[in-house]
Amino acid sequence: MYYGHTIFEKSQEGRRGYSLPKSEIKEYKLDEKLKRQSCPKLPEVSEFDVVRHYTNVSFKNHGIETGFYPLGSCTMKYNPKINQDIAAMEGFSTIHPYQPVETTQGLLKIYYETQKILSNISGLDTYSLNPYAGAHGELIGLMIIKKFHKDNNDLKRTKIIVPDSAHGTNPASATVAGFESVEVKSNKDGTVNIEDLKKVVDDTTAGIMLTNPNTVGMFEKDILEIQKIIHEAGGLLYYDGANLNPILGMARPGDMGFDIMHINLHKTFSTPHGGGGPGSGPVGVTKRLKKYLPSPVVRKAGDLYLIDYKDEDSIGQISHFYGNMGVVIRAYAYLLTNGKERLPEIAKMSVLNANYVKESLKDVYKLPIEGICKHEFVFDGLKDESIDVRTLDIAKRLLDFDMHPPTVYFPLMFKETMMIEPVENESKQTIDHFIKIMRTIAKEAKKDPSILKNAPYNTPVRRLDEALAARKPIVSFKDYTDSLKED
Amino acid sequence: MFKYLPHTHADIEAMLDKIGVDSIDDLFSDIPAKLKDFELDVPHAHSELELIKHFKQLANMNKQLVPFMGAGAYDHYTPSIINHLINRQEFLTAYTPYQPEVSQGTLQYIFEYQSMITQLTGMEVSNASMYDGATATAEAMFMCTAIRRKQREILVSETMNPNIINVLKAYAEPQDIKLVMIPQDEGHTDLKALKEKINDNTAGVIVQTPNVYGIIEDYEGYSEVIQEKKALFVINQDPSTLSHLKTPAEYGADIAVGEAQSLGVPLSYGGPYIGYMATLKKHMRKMPGRICGVTKDQDGKRAYVLTLQAREQHIRREKANSNICSNQSLMALFVTIYLSTMGKSGLYEAQQTSFNHAHYLYDMLLKLPQFEAVFDRPFFKEFTLKCNIDTDVMNNKLQKHGFLGPLDQGLFNEKDKGLVTFAVTEKRSKEEMDSLIRILGAL
CATH class of the missing domain: 3.90.1150.10 (Aspartate Aminotransferase, domain 1)
Structure with missing residues (x-):
């Protein structure tokens, strides 16, 4: 199991993986009292050791190019190769963030044009591309809500309404922004219960956070009524852009009455998820909230693009520089590749795929919400509830067929949730194969539940003892070697 | 037809048939007509050749200095192998490792990354990364006020990079955390002033080395002053300098944070970079972000898994330590390969x-x-x-x-x-x- 080793276990004293130029400059000495006492134990390996090690480490991952990846609410679409080539161009990658703006016009143009396209797609006035991720965007949006009410001297507005189906980041962001979250109940179809909403809305409401379509893939048909209720009560509407994909070019959050939103460029606009970032979570606002956007702001004066730090009303600076520009470049390339012509097609094909999977499997998996869905939908375990198999078991069995399972046990509205999002890039053939496998698994479950309960069998490792990891945290190689000494 | 959309006309017909609707439009009948009435005003679709040409022009509008x-x-110098390795699709295109059986690649590099960050800083535990050094510092500030719940004041050295101070201000405001500046003594955080300013309401003290002027700060005697008031000591340090300099752990820090761009990450006009955060085990349960730990699979094989997830937003919702979800995972891999190659x-x-x-x-x-x-x-x-x-x-x-x-x-x-x-x-x-x-x- 040599390839199962960590890089530290491959280390051999004296080995090297780098070459640096010889310097003609004499050695300067650092004051002894400022020096660390011992050397950090970093690996000593050759260049080829590093390459082979991480290549083998990579084999233990399932990526989008490995196979089907219908992970609900994550929009695991194809990450075009050309966008990687473009982002790596030296005219982008070697530019220092503090270069004078006359020397960075290309990058500033990309920033400016991207925010303009995002504004048009979403029906909002302006965007800041500074936020680094979706949850970061949420936090910035909520800071803007807070500042808005504060400027109106409306200080009793301390509550953010969040549906019970919302992403976990929503209530977490509300807390970080110094708000209290209030939960509003969902109808059976997952949409917001208007009666319950009316009950929780009052003069302490700062705003509401919604995803539309929501996390069970249903479009909030009553969105115009919801926006009226919130606005009349003096609150603002925040749109969580995690589920923007199925309404691209079909409907716009701004027209629905949303005041603020973020977009996950790593979902809707195909930038690589990277195993959990770097993402990008641009925040858009209506005209009246523009002045609150984070600093700095990129603007255009005549033909020149500028960076502006001096907006008195801004919520301030929320990133060291201008966000994940490398990610923005990829998203801009994707937007241009698709253009006006293809953006609505993305929405249409993602919705077609989701409904097709739903209709093709609802005879064997329990469909708790009937009707047309958008880009994703949920099953609530097997239809035959007499079978002693859980959603987790189905997910683990899918791994044996080189497919990534759907999102499981989220949203919390159902007991055995499986949230399926088959994105627009997936062909009917791939989806038919998935449907076939899901049927095979349902049959196996009926015949012998233990097949599923012991799955997976063909993965690099099998089911893990998560309790052991939490009971006795081994979180570094040093911990690991110490634990071996104890044994 | 379009290169990213594989559906043929026949596919679409067959799928609509299965769904039981006549047209694609029927799939959007739930959206009020009023909302569909708009025109997209975005550029036309570009072919690959047009796209490359356009971006070459844009790249040429930037001057390489x-x-x-x-x-x-x-x-800093970036060894060539790093980009080859991080661009492997298995790393690049994967999601957060929530299915550990098929995410051992991501989990293993996070474990190696954590190991290297703890080696550099001397601290006991690192998370899987933060957005950048400035936001990592802001999260450290929140850790201080979460651990010392009744203490609502944070002392910040005037010698820190002002961008980091600005981010601290923006993050502190909505939670009514009071920031108090520690003045400098000729380019160095003034210990005498720190002693004067620290009080029973101080939850944390944040300093940076090398500081905004490039000066190496010496924190000898700081932790004693800070511990006496039961405050936490946060050191923001450029991790590349930890090849030489006394570590945050040696200075008695509770939390080490900073910008790890200096570990070979390209300048890229300010991002993507990577913030790091490391702390002591006694504070681990208050640390934001993902932490990877070692465990065993059902066959007894060594394996990696995200652990202590009960701190995180997807489990704890409004009670989570932080709202962070996506971080800078691929950049953590970048740093891990950099530190392996340079060694x-x-x-x-x-x-x-x-x-x-x-x-x-x-x-x-x-x-x-x-x-x-x-x-x-x-x-x-x-x-x-x-x-x-x-x-x-x-x-x-x-x-x-x-x-x-x-x-x-x-x-x-x-x-x-x-x-x-x-x-x-x-x-x-x-x-x-x-x-x-x-x-x-x-x-």
Whole structure:
């Protein structure tokens, strides 16, 4: 199991993986009292050791190019190769963030044009591309809500309404922004219960956070009524852009009455998820909230693009520089590749795929919400509830067929949730194969539940003892070697 | 047909048939008609050739300069293998490792990353990364107020990079955390002032080394003062300097944070970079972000898994330590491969060269009448001088010769106008430095 080793276990004293130029400059000495006492134990390996090690480490991952990846609410679409080539161009990658703006016009143009396209797609006035991720965007949006009410001297507005189906980041962001979250109940179809909403809305409401379509893939048909209720009560509407994909070019959050939103460029606009970032979570606002956007702001004066730090009303600076520009470049390339012509097609094909999977499997998996869905939908375990198999078991069995399972046990509205999002890039053939496998698994479950309960069998490792990891945290190689000494 | 959309006409018909609707439009009947009435005003679709041409033009609108500026973004050498490896689709396109059986690749590199960050900082536990150094510092501030729940004041050194201070201010405001500045004593956090300002309401003290002027701060005696008031000690440190410098752990820090861009990450106009955060085990349960731990699978094989997830937003919702979800995972892989390739001796050698070259340039510039020393303090790869000529004129001249000149501290602080900060890494050759010296000497 040599390839199962960590890089530290491959280390051999004296080995090297780098070459640096010889310097003609004499050695300067650092004051002894400022020096660390011992050397950090970093690996000593050759260049080829590093390459082979991480290549083998990579084999233990399932990526989008490995196979089907219908992970609900994550929009695991194809990450075009050309966008990687473009982002790596030296005219982008070697530019220092503090270069004078006359020397960075290309990058500033990309920033400016991207925010303009995002504004048009979403029906909002302006965007800041500074936020680094979706949850970061949420936090910035909520800071803007807070500042808005504060400027109106409306200080009793301390509550953010969040549906019970919302992403976990929503209530977490509300807390970080110094708000209290209030939960509003969902109808059976997952949409917001208007009666319950009316009950929780009052003069302490700062705003509401919604995803539309929501996390069970249903479009909030009553969105115009919801926006009226919130606005009349003096609150603002925040749109969580995690589920923007199925309404691209079909409907716009701004027209629905949303005041603020973020977009996950790593979902809707195909930038690589990277195993959990770097993402990008641009925040858009209506005209009246523009002045609150984070600093700095990129603007255009005549033909020149500028960076502006001096907006008195801004919520301030929320990133060291201008966000994940490398990610923005990829998203801009994707937007241009698709253009006006293809953006609505993305929405249409993602919705077609989701409904097709739903209709093709609802005879064997329990469909708790009937009707047309958008880009994703949920099953609530097997239809035959007499079978002693859980959603987790189905997910683990899918791994044996080189497919990534759907999102499981989220949203919390159902007991055995499986949230399926088959994105627009997936062909009917791939989806038919998935449907076939899901049927095979349902049959196996009926015949012998233990097949599923012991799955997976063909993965690099099998089911893990998560309790052991939490009971006795081994979180570094040093911990690991110490634990071996104890044994 | 379109290259990213595989559906044929026949596919679409068959799928609509299965769904039981007549047209694609029927799938959007739930959206009120009023909302569908708009026109997209975005550019037309570009072919690959048009796209490349367009981006080449945009890239050419940026001027590649040889930087003698740092200020939070450093031009270090990037071994070629890193980009090849991080662009492997298994790493690049995967989601967060929530299905550990098929995410051992991501989990293993996070474990290796955590191991390397704890080695560098001397701390006991690291998370899987933060957005950038500034937001990592803000999260450290939240950790302080979460651990010392009744203490609502944070002391921040005036010698920190002002961008980090600005981010702290923006994050502190909605939670009504009070920030109090610790003044400097000739370019160094003033210990005497710290002693005066710290009080029973202080939850944390945040300092940075090397600081905004490039000065190496010495925190001997700080932790005693801070511990006496039951506050937490947060050190923001450029991790590349930890090849040489005393570690946050050796200074008695509770939390170490910083910007890890200096570990070979390309300048990329400010991002993606990567913030790091490490702490002591006693504070681990209050740390934000993902943590990977070792466990066993059902066959007893060593495996990795995200652990202590009960701190995180997807489990704890409004009670979570932080709202962070996506972080900078792929950049953590970048840093891990950088530190593996450079290894024990390479990191030291690159940083020693940066140190030597910075000191050479410092000595040479002080021989010119255009510059004067300001601080009599140790520095690492960045140093600050008083500039006797107009800094705009100087930097314009340097730019004409292809150089990015030093940072004018006046950009950060009006009172520091005319103080300029140069950064020198191992990438700046003697030839480049001598050429810079010649140009400056002729002004």
